[in-house]
Amino acid sequence: MSNIKTNSRLSHRVQTIKPSGIRRFFDLASKMDNIISLGVGEPDFITPWNVREASISSLERGFTAYSANAGIIELRREISAYMSKRFSVQYDPEQEVLVTVGASEAIDIGMRAILDEGDEVIIVEPSFVSYVPLVQMAGGVPVSVGTNNQDNFKVSAQQIEAAITDRTKALMLCFPNNPTGATMNREEMIEIAQLAERHDLLVFSDEIYAELSYDEQHVSFASLPNMKDRTILISGFSKSFAMTGWRLGFVLAPPDLLAAMLKLHQYSLMCAPTMAQYGALEALQSGMDDIERMKQSYKQRRNYVVKSFKEIGLDCHIPGGAFYAFPSIEKTGLSSEEFAEKLLLEERVAVVPGHVFGKGGEGHIRCSYATSMDNLEQSVERIQRLLSRVL
Amino acid sequence: MNEKALEVLQIIEGDGRVTIQTLAKMVDLTEEEVKNILKKLEDEKVILSYSAVIDWSKVETQEGVTAVIDVKVTPQRGVGFDEVAERIYRFPEVKALYLMSGAYDLSVVIEGNSMSQIARFVSEKLSTIDTVISTTTHFQLKKYKHDGVVFDQGEEDHRIVVTP
Numbered sequence: 157m158s159n160i161k162t163n164s165r166l167s168h169r170v171q172t173i174k175p176s177g178i179r180r181f182f183d184l185a186s187k188m189d190n191i192i193s194l195g196v197g198e199p200d201f202i203t204p205w206n207v208r209e210a211s212i213s214s215l216e217r218g219f220t221a222y223s224a225n226a227g228i229i230e231l232r233r234e235i236s237a238y239m240s241k242r243f244s245v246q247y248d249p250e251q252e253v254l255v256t257v258g259a260s261e262a263i264d265i266g267m268r269a270i271l272d273e274g275d276e277v278i279i280v281e282p283s284f285v286s287y288v289p290l291v292q293m294a295g296g297v298p299v300s301v302g303t304n305n306q307d308n309f310k311v312s313a314q315q316i317e318a319a320i321t322d323r324t325k326a327l328m329l330c331f332p333n334n335p336t337g338a339t340m341n342r343e344e345m346i347e348i349a350q351l352a353e354r355h356d357l358l359v360f361s362d363e364i365y366a367e368l369s370y371d372e373q374h375v376s377f378a379s380l381p382n383m384k385d386r387t388i389l390i391s392g393f394s395k396s397f398a399m400t401g402w403r404l405g406f407v408l409a410p411p412d413l414l415a416a417m418l419k420l421h422q423y424s425l426m427c428a429p430t431m432a433q434y435g436a437l438e439a440l441q442s443g444m445d446d447i448e449r450m451k452q453s454y455k456q457r458r459n460y461v462v463k464s465f466k467e468i469g470l471d472c473h474i475p476g477g478a479f480y481a482f483p484s485i486e487k488t489g490l491s492s493e494e495f496a497e498k499l500l501l502e503e504r505v506a507v508v509p510g511h512v513f514g515k516g517g518e519g520h521i522r523c524s525y526a527t528s529m530d531n532l533e534q535s536v537e538r539i540q541r542l543l544s545r546v547l
Numbered sequence: 548m549n550e551k552a553l554e555v556l557q558i559i560e561g562d563g564r565v566t567i568q569t570l571a572k573m574v575d576l577t578e579e580e581v582k583n584i585l586k587k588l589e590d591e592k593v594i595l596s597y598s599a600v601i602d603w604s605k606v607e608t609q610e611g612v613t614a615v616i617d618v619k620v621t622p623q624r625g626v627g628f629d630e631v632a633e634r635i636y637r638f639p640e641v642k643a644l645y646l647m648s649g650a651y652d653l654s655v656v657i658e659g660n661s662m663s664q665i666a667r668f669v670s671e672k673l674s675t676i677d678t679v680i681s682t683t684t685h686f687q688l689k690k691y692k693h694d695g696v697v698f699d700q701g702e703e704d705h706r707i708v709v710t711p
Contacts, residue, residue, distance in 0.1 A: 182709040195709035202702050285711045334711075456558065456573035463572040506708055529562070533569065 173289045177512030181496065185506040192531045192538070194523040195506040197334060199479070201398040203435070204446045210438030211402075211431045223430045225422040227255025227406070231433050234440040235406050242444075243366060243376040245389065251411045254418055255428045255436075259364045259392040259405035260286055261421070266388045266407060267294035269416035270358055275325040277360075280311045281514030282482070284334050284362070288514065297323070302515030305484050308473045309338035309516070313347040320355055327352060329377065330362035332369055335513045335522035336482040337458075337475020342375045349380040358413075360388045364405070365478040367396035367447050370455040372476060378408065385410050395478075396447050397439045402432040454479050457525040461532055468540040469547075479526040482510065486519040488546045496521055498546070503538035548593075551576060552584050556593070559585075561695075563597040600696045604689075613642075613658050613690075614665045617651040617683040618673065628652060631678045640668060651683070662686065 162171065185191060226232060232249035239245050247253050256262040263286065267277070273295040279287045281300050291298040301319050303309040316327060329348070331340045340348075352359050361377035378387040392405025407417060421427075439446075458475060465472040465483045472483035485495045492509035499505050499521075510520030525532060554574050558565060565573075571581045588594045603609050620631050628646055635655060636644045643656035655673070659665040669682055690698050 176711065178709060178711050182707070185708045191708065193706075193708040196706050197710045198706060200704065200706070452554070452557075456554070459575045460569060460572040463575075508709060529565070529569065529573075 169293065169295070173292055176285050178285060178508060181500075181506070181508060181512075184497070185500060188500070188504065191500065191504040191506050192527070192535050193506040194525070194527065194531075194535055195508050196524050196526060197480075198400040198526065199395060199398040199450065200526045200528070201450050203397070203399050203402070204439070204442075206442050207397065207399065207435045207439045211435035214431050214434035219430055219434060221430065223427045223433060225427050226253065226418055227428055228430070228433050228437070231255060231437045231440075234437060235408075238440050239376075239389075239391075239408065243363075243374065243379060245376050245378045245384065245408070247389075247408045248411075252408055252414050254407050254409075254414055254421060255433060256392070256405045256407055256421065257425055257428050258394065258403040259362060259390050259407075260290075261425065262388075262390045262392070262405050262407035262417075263287065263360065263362065264290050264293070265417040265420040265424075266360055266390070266409075266413075267291055267296060268420050269413060270326060270388075271296035274323060276321060276323045277326045277328055278316055278319050278324060278357075279328045279514070280316070280330070282309070282333070282335050282510060282517035282520075283328070283330055283514055285512060287328050287330075291328075296325070299324070300515040303336070303338070304516050305471065305473055305482075305520070309333060309336035309482070310340055310344060311348070312344075313351040316348065317351055317355075320357075324355065324357060326358040326360060328360045328362070330364075332365040332374070332475075332477025334365065334478055335480050335508065335510065335517070336473075336520075337478045337480045338473070339369055339372065339476030340375070341372055342380075345375050345377060346380055349377070349383050352386060353382060356386075358386050358388065359383070360390065362390045364391050364395050366391060368451055368454055368479060369477040370451070370458060371474075374477070388413060393436050393439060396450075397436070398446075398450065399432075399435065399439065402429075402435060404428055404432045404436050454526065457529065457532060460529070461523065461525045461536070464532075464536040465539075468536065468543060470539070470543070479524055481523045481525060482520050483523065484520050488543065490546060492518055492521055495542075495546075499539065499542055502545075503542050505535050505538050551580075552588065555581065555584050556588065559594070559597070563599070600694055602690070602698050611658055611660055612662055612665055613656065613687040615685045615687065616655040616657060616669060616673065617647075617685075618653040618655055619651045619680040619682075620653060620676075621678045621680060622652075623678060631676060634676055635673065638668070638672060651681075 232253040235253050236247050236249040267290050271294040276297045276299050277291045278299045281302050288298040299319050301315050303311050366374040378384045378389045389408040393399040461481045462472050462474055470483040472481055492511050496507050496509040508522040510517035551574055567578050567581055571578045622628050640657050642658050645654045647654050
């Protein structure tokens with residue numbers, strides 16, 4: 157912390173937080189024309205029309221006021237029913253469901269609800285770039301546990317156990333994972349559940365990509381024996397319903413935790429945008445056809461990308477979910493940053509260098525396959541061209 | 548039909564030009580297996596042809612006119628509507644023909660170079676068929692969407708290039 161410039165106008169806490177490594181790449185890429193982007197962490201589908209129409213209609217009918225702090229009750233009921241039907245978890249819409257401004261807010265208020273100064277949160281990495289700073293902003297201390305290509309980026313109970321101290325308060329998991337696409341099956345999850353019980357840990361389970369599990373049925377952490385009471389289950393509409401810009405997520409947790417989060421949510425945000433909530437209500441009520449259609453399309457693109465990467469000599473584990481491939485570029489001898497920069501400047505393909513996602517990310521690049529088949533085919537060609545020059 | 552064949556159909560319905568190599572990777576089969584699936588579907592006439600969706604209004608010399616004609620006919624003993632349908636679809640200018648429920652029997656889609664050409668088809672060829680009782684001709688003014696494809700610009704990708 158000694159190398160951080162101090163500005164007395166700013167809090168020490170905010171100054172210790174590093175700016176996102178993605179930012180630099182974004183600045184570089186956004187100045188260039190005609191690039192193919194595999195750098196986008198969101199669906200390439202536009203929100204289904206019925207959802208957009210429902211939101212427009214809510215505006216026409218004048219639903220422009222605040223909603224209940226926790227979200228409109230019809231939506232909370234639908235979320236509860238949906239999560240029960242799809243993932244076998246039971247949550248009371250009155251006391252255990254909170255509609256948030258994106259899953260990011262849910263993580264933020266979850267951390268703030270449970271952490272005291274110096275409490276540690278174990279974060280399984282590579283991971284979404286917000287976890288570490290959100291822990292820090294809540295006064296906590298992030299503790300990274302890295303995963304790797306050989307283990308298909310799965311985490312074991314032993315790896316986590318080695319990082320536990322007497323200050324460890326919680327564990328942060330995200331499967332299917334951004335950026336690796338890794339998934340964990342029931343047996344693998346149960347070991348972690350038992351560990352959480354032994355060490356009395358709370359578990360944040362970010363299941364935003366749950367619907368995008370291609371090879372096995374997603375297992376919700378809260379559905380494991382005795383886990384509901386210690387799980388803060390986070391999800392939302394962004395990825396599976398193609399609603400990123402709507403900023404609508406939700407968090408499910410036992411009543412004491414949820415009440416604490418609701419307090420923070422109510423003072424900082426009041427409620428999630430009402431018109432977005434009406435859109436989400438339609439998304440849940442109109443059934444799962446759109447989800448299935450999009451999932452099928454992602455799966456085909458996943459298959460294409462992983463096989464093509466292998467063909468051109470990139471070592472790539474098979475990502476069981478989300479819409480990212482996370483191939484290793486280690487054999488080029490370049491760092492992930494150097495490789496990504498070369499790829500962008502010389503071949504005009506934007507990817508995200510793996511190191512920005514934390515421990516275990518270096519030596520890899522995150523390639524989002526949420527883009528057209530044309531773009532994917534061209535990207536593979538261009539990556540191959542770069543490889544032939546650097547190998 | 549097995550799941551893989553269905554998946555192949557759904558992909559090529561959206562993109563008939565997808566290569567065997569790409570298709571095989573997408574559905575996680577070998578190229579040989581995909582070729583066999585396609586061959587079988589073609590032999591069984593499940594796949595009838597591969598075509599492109601073209602916005603002819605953008606091709607200056609080829610603008611043309613499309614009409615949809617509602618046709619009432621008298622069905623015939625033994626063959627129902629099939630015989631008259633065949634007499635109609637044999638004309639090359641007939642692009643599509645459907646048997647309909649409701650106020651009329653056959654819906655005929657016809658393309659021509661001009662309105663007068665279509666008028667001539669209706670008066671000389673269609674109306675003169677014995678079993679045809681009446682025709683109502685509707686000219687298409689503008690094509691917004693065809694076979695699931697939106698004409699004009701459609702919806703663009705508004706995503707920013709790199710996001711977490």
